Amino acid sequence: MEKEIKTEILINSTPEKSWSILTNFDNYPNWNPFIKSIKGEVKVGNKITVTIEPPESKGMTFNPKILTFKKDKELSWLGHLLFAGLFDGEHKFELIDNGNGTITFRQSEKFKGILVPLFKKQLDNNTKRGFEEMNKKLKELAEQK
Template structure:
């Protein structure tokens, strides 16, 4: 298994960050890594997610939601043909440390025989994409009212 992890502390309540991260129709307005997402964001649900790695054309994946527990985590897993060939598990976790402070943790884990090749070829781009997403969550999550994105 190959894993890329990021962590960021935000000056915002956990509910605000949860709302931002789980409102998929808002993604085109703020999310640079996943600029489009649709589907059921619940355990067992299927998603259609557009992935935009820096310097690459966007591509679409259709992962299954393996865990969704409000307001703490969402994990999905995408497989290429079958899990033994290639799988990508992405999770975000929110850990409230105070009323107005939350840790935002992203984990991307790769498995299967193609995982080392993917990590070698695209690992640096994914790290950059996760960093861009961190900056966007900080910018929009700490801004105040997520509903302003809906206007």
């Protein structure tokens, strides 16, 4: 079973400014309504600790492995619930430079595993809303003068 959530937002800012906010993980508790914390050294191949709190859902902490870390462009990781194949999520942040003083921030996640159908409704509602709320806050911060 597979399921993908994809959200995006137009931000009037540079990739560099948006990236600096997005990768200042120590500041997440102060602004991020969805991802409450990211701990550990964020570099390809490393495992980190991520705590998320989708709207109207219980928080969850997991230890994904960093897949990509391309400065000012992309960050992605792969996490598992208990073990691989049960409920896996590949989370991705992308900053697309539109070349006109704006960027498109895309946040997506591909879910795979036998438990995906059980979580489908929550993913479509709470998780997607969490992505959208985080996107709006990032836009707000990145557009501040």
